[in-house]
Every structure is written in structure tokens, then in C-alpha cells.
Amino acid sequence: MQRKFLWGGTSGDKEKIPWVSWKDLCRPKEEGGLGVKDLKWFNISLLTKWRWRLLLEHGSLWKLVLEAKYGNVERVKLVLPRGNKFSLWWKDLVGLGVTNGVEDDWNQHVFLKKLGCGGSTRFWLDRWVGLAPLCETFSRIFKVSLHPECVIKDLGEWVNDTWVWRLAWRRSFFIREEESYNNLMEIITPVPITKEEDSWSFIDRGMFTVRYMYSYLYKKFLPPSPLVLCSVGVIARVWESWAPLKVIVFSWQALLGRLPTRGNLVRRRIIIDGEASFCVFCNGARESENHLFSSCGTAWLVWSKVHRWFGLTSVLPNFISSLLESFLTCYRKKKNGFKGVLLVWHAVIWVLWRLRNERIFSGTIVEPSEIFDRVQYVSWKWLLAIKVNSPCLFYEWCVNPSEYIAR
Numbered sequence: 134m135q136r137k138f139l140w141g142g143t144s145g146d147k148e149k150i151p152w153v154s155w156k157d158l159c160r161p162k163e164e165g166g167l168g169v170k171d172l173k174w175f176n177i178s179l180l181t182k183w184r185w186r187l188l189l190e191h192g193s194l195w196k197l198v199l200e201a202k203y204g205n206v207e208r209v210k211l212v213l214p215r216g217n218k219f220s221l222w223w224k225d226l227v228g229l230g231v232t233n234g235v236e237d238d239w240n241q242h243v244f245l246k247k248l249g250c251g252g253s254t255r256f257w258l259d260r261w262v263g264l265a266p267l268c269e270t271f272s273r274i275f276k277v278s279l280h281p282e283c284v285i286k287d288l289g290e291w292v293n294d295t296w297v298w299r300l301a302w303r304r305s306f307f308i309r310e311e312e313s314y315n316n317l318m319e320i321i322t323p324v325p326i327t328k329e330e331d332s333w334s335f336i337d338r339g340m341f342t343v344r345y346m347y348s349y350l351y352k353k354f355l356p357p358s359p360l361v362l363c364s365v366g367v368i369a370r371v372w373e374s375w376a377p378l379k380v381i382v383f384s385w386q387a388l389l390g391r392l393p394t395r396g397n398l399v400r401r402r403i404i405i406d407g408e409a410s411f412c413v414f415c416n417g418a419r420e421s422e423n424h425l426f427s428s429c430g431t432a433w434l435v436w437s438k439v440h441r442w443f444g445l446t447s448v449l450p451n452f453i454s455s456l457l458e459s460f461l462t463c464y465r466k467k468k469n470g471f472k473g474v475l476l477v478w479h480a481v482i483w484v485l486w487r488l489r490n491e492r493i494f495s496g497t498i499v500e501p502s503e504i505f506d507r508v509q510y511v512s513w514k515w516l517l518a519i520k521v522n523s524p525c526l527f528y529e530w531c532v533n534p535s536e537y538i539a540r
């Protein structure tokens with residue numbers, strides 16, 4: 134449903150082509166994506182919040198009800214009761230981190246026990262030192278323990294402000310077990326036991342937030358962006374503009390190389406290769422995003438005029454992402470004007486595409502100088518909508534754009 138909304142298709146329509154993959158749309162903006170929420174992972178993040186509350190909220194009624202039904206629920210690792218005596222919600226909750234097509238139990242890396250006096254941490258069964266519970270690491274002597282279920286607090290005592298372990302066994306050790314016991318003591322002795330209560334921490338942040346949980350899962354499970362790292366940085370900045378959102382989204386799609394250009398249509402076998410795939414402006418090369426908006430003679434003339442308009446002299450690059458980068462570099466120092474200048478950048482891309490369409494679909498031919506006029510006009514209109522309280526005349530905008538942007 135989300136997908137259809139984005140690409141403008143409705144149930145009655147023919148399927149629209151998704152020009153950008155859903156995975157890439159869900160990437161955060163700083164990674165070159167659109168920052169759309171992936172509902173599956175967002176849902177899991179919301180569910181995980183319940184796990185956090187199970188660990189933290191002592192004595193609340195809802196938790197007591199769950200405990201009556203499922204036993205101790207204050208655990209990172211939960212197990213389903215036998216039979217069918219559980220709700221679907223509980224099943225989802227127990228399955229978090231293990232059953233979502235994922236091998237390792239990420240709950241263990243998300244909810245970290247901060248050990249205090251050990252009053253709610255089971256010595257053998259919970260993970261509190263090392264990477265696994267001690268019953269797994271020292272399975273041999275675990276079987277001989279007299280208190281396999283006990284919490285840490287009950288397996289030692291304070292003697293003159295020093296914690297002393299009092300582990301008890303069902304019988305004396307064999308030689309192999311003796312060795313194992315020494316290793317165990319070596320591991321647990323340095324762990325500081327305090328007089329504070331045990332507590333929980335969410336990753337390294339302390340408190341749980343759904344937002345952070347989502348970004349954690351996203352980073353862990355989504356494959357890295359296929360975009361080259363340098364262009365990711367540039368593309369991420371495309372949003373810092375006063376241009377209308379739909380325009381920015383369009384430029385973003387152009388930067389990713391995912392517009393329905395003739396080149397892309399050939400690649401998807403929607404049109405045949407040949408003259409029909411050439412640029413409508415110059416008829417000299419296959420139409421791609423880089424050609425249309427950057428290396429084409431028409432685009433080049435428009436960009437030169439824009440540069441002169443802003444009093445800039447710089448070499449015009451052949452790639453649309455480099456074009457954005459050069460814009461960003463020229464205006465790095467002018468903090469105030471940044472968003473406004475980028476608005477003009479978007480206006481060029483937008484106007485070029487509109488005129489390209491007019492040429493294809495209604496045969497209208499427009500000279501480069503006229504294209505530039507349109508860029509000035511369109512950007513002025515967008516800017517007026519932003520600066521409602523300090524409008525300027527079109528004439529003023531054409532004469533001194535930087536001054537108006539900074540105002």
C-alpha cells in the first residue's frame with residue numbers, strides 16, 4: 134500500500150514502475166535514502182518496547198498478570214509455555230530477536246544487565262559475566278551445584294565490606310572438576326558486586342527509545358547502500374533546501390539515476406534502443422540523468438547563466454552529483470543563503486525536466502535563454518512562498534539573488 138502511494142498507482146491503474154527499490158527508499162536520508170519507515174522493522178521496534186517494560190516495571194498490575202500466566206517474565210530470553218496456552222501477542226514477544234529470520238538473538242545485545250547486588254540475576258542461568266550463562270560455560274560443575282536456580286545475592290555474603298562467594302556443592306569435586314572450579318573463580322572474583330540493586334541498560338544509551346531501536350535494527354539487518362560513499366554524502370545534503378518537497382524528491386531520484394529517462398527505458402526494455410533513446414535537446418547522445426542535467430549543451434548553457442547570475446566562476450562538471458557538490462562547495466561559507474541557493478539548483482533540474490517533457494509530448498521548442506528565464510521565475514515563486522513576510526519583486530530577484538536569499 135505504501136509503495137503504491139509513493140509511485141502514484143491506485144488499485145484501478147496499471148502497475149506503475151517502482152523506479153527506486155523499496156529497500157533504498159527506507160534508508161535514512163543521511164545514507165541517500167528517502168527515510169521512509171519500513172513497517173516490519175518499525176513494528177518489531179514497538180514490540181521490543183514491551184520487552185523493555187517487562188524488564189523494568191516492577192510490581193505493575195499488567196506484569197503481575199503475565200507473571201501469573203507465564204512465570205518469571207523479567208528475562209532477556211523468554212520461552213513459550215507448552216501447549217496452546219498463550220496469546221499471539223505473547224508469542225510475538227517471545228519470538229523477538231530469534232524468529233524473525235535472524236539467527237542470533239539480538240535481544241541479548243540490546244538489553245544489558247547492570248549488575249549490582251545480584252538480587253535479580255541468577256548465578257548459573259543468566260548471562261552476567263562472559264558471553265554465555267555460566268551453566269553453559271561450566272556445564273560440568275553446574276550439575277554438581279546445590280543451588281542451580283539461585284540468584285547471585287544468595288550465593289555469597291558481605292564480610293567487612295568485602296564480597297565473599299559461598300558456592301555450595303552436592304559432593305566433593307573430581308580432579309577435572311577441580312580445574313573447572315578454579316577457572317570459574319578466576320572469572321567471577323574480579324566482577325564487582327555492589328550494594329545497589331541490579332538494573333537494565335538499553336544498548337549504551339540507558340533508556341529505551343523506539344526510534345533508536347529502529348535505527349539499530351535497520352543498521353544490523355539492511356544490506357549496506359550500493360551507492361558510492363562519496364556520493365552518499367552529497368545526496369544526503371539535497372534535502373537542505375527551501376525548494377518544495379516534491380521537487381526535492383524528484384532531484385533525489387535524478388541523483389540516484391532512477392528517472393524514466395530514455396536511457397533507463399531502454400535498459401528496462403520499455404522502448405527500443407536507437408534514435409528514440411537520444412536526448413531531445415541536442416540529439417547527440419543517449420538521454421541519461423547525467424547527460425540531460427549536466428553534460429548536454431543545453432544544460433551547460435543554462436548552468437553557465439545561473440553561475441553568472443550568482444557571480445560565480447567555476448568549471449562545470451559532467452555528473453549531476455558533482456554539479457550539486459560544486460554548488461555546495463561554492464556556498465559552504467554562506468550559512469544563511471545555503472537553502473536558498475540550493476533551491477535554485479533544484480529549479481534548474483525541475484525546469485529542464487519539464488521542458489524535456491513538453492518537447493517530447495507537445496513538440497514545444499524552447500531556447501536555452503528562455504529556459505534560464507523560467508528557472509529565475511520558478512525559483513522566485515518558490516522563494517516567495519517561503520519568505521512570506523519579506524517579498525521581493527521579480528526584477529529585484531533577477532538583479533541580486535544572493536542579497537534576497539540572505540535577507
Ligand SMILES: [Zn+2]
Pocket residue numbers: 412413414415416417418424425429430431
Ligand atoms: Zn543533450
